[in-house]
Amino acid sequence: MRLTLAVALMSLPLLLLAAEPSAFGAGNMDSPNPYGLTSSEKNILKNKKLLKSMEKQAKSQNSQIDSLRERLDGLQTILEGLMQKSQSNKIELSRVLSTQESDQLTQDQELAQTQIRLRNMEESVKVNEENILKFKSLMNEFSGMLDTLNSDYVSKQEYNVLVSDVNEFKLLVGKEFKNIGKKTVASSGGDDSFESLSSSKLAKRAKMNYDRKHFSKAIPEYEELIRRKHKPAFANYMIAEMWYYRQNYDKAIAYFKESASLYDKASYMPILLLHSGVAMKKVGDPDNARAFLQAVLLKYPDSSEAISAQKQLDLF
Secondary structure, three states: OHHHHHHHHHHHHHHHHHHHHHHOOEOOOOOOOOEOOOHHHHHHHHHHHHHHHHHHHHHHHHHHHHHHHHHHHHHHHHHHHHHHHHHHHHHHHHHHHHHHHHHHHHHHHHHHHHHHHHHHHHHHHHHHHHHHHHHHHHHHHHHHHHHHHHHOOOOHHHHHHHHHHHHHHHHHHHHHHHHHHHHHHHHOOOOHHHHOOOHHHHHHHHHHHHHOOOHHHHHHHHHHHHHOOOOHHHHHHHHHHHHHHOOOHHHHHHHHHHHHHHOOOOOOHHHHHHHHHHHHHHOOOHHHHHHHHHHHHHHOOOOHHHHHHHHHHHOO
16 A cells, blocks of 8 residues: 555656646647647648638638729719710700701891892882882973973864873873882782682692692792791791702701701601701711711611611711
């Protein structure tokens, strides 16, 4: 018994020495500062540290990717807004240019009509002056005849002849005044043939002449309807079409613009815009021609006129 106890007492320091490294954390890879590691444990610890570093790096990269995605989404939203605004600005610019063009053409048309009226008035004044000179000449002759009658004795037969001459003079003067009146009416562009027709009947007759391609009859009939203010937007459009087919593109453009300014929601607007663009191209105005052709594509993309407009744009 004593021997066993002695042996145990002698082996106790050895056991304490063997247990001491574990007691102080030697070989513990989970310790903040491990020591007493084998080469394999050191490699394992190194790999664990490398793995943790890679995990941190991956988390940081994922966070950066998420942040970039959020910024990209924001930029995409801003870009879409800018694109929509740019498209709206293009449409508004086209509308402003169209309005300015319409105003300018209207002013040019009014100026041209005023110049025509002035020329007609000048011609009428010239004709009146000529007739007045004739009238004065006849009056002088009549005055001379009266002087002769007062100064000389005449027989009844001679007196009757003189009275007949005076009556013929009156008839001549009356005819001259009637001719003046007819010329004045002719210079003002009046047409008695329209007065007997109602506006609806005149519109039917004008459309019939248009369908038969009797443009020389249809144009003044539609001009009369414009004067009566009977569907003036459509009447201007029809006149524009006739001048377009006659290849008088300047006049066609003027009437197209007047029609669009009066009513821009008509069913014939795709054709009006298309023919306006073609007419402007023909008169050497490519910029405005493109604007009108592009307006057809923007406003009426599914129409047959849009196909024609695209073909015209491809030719530029």
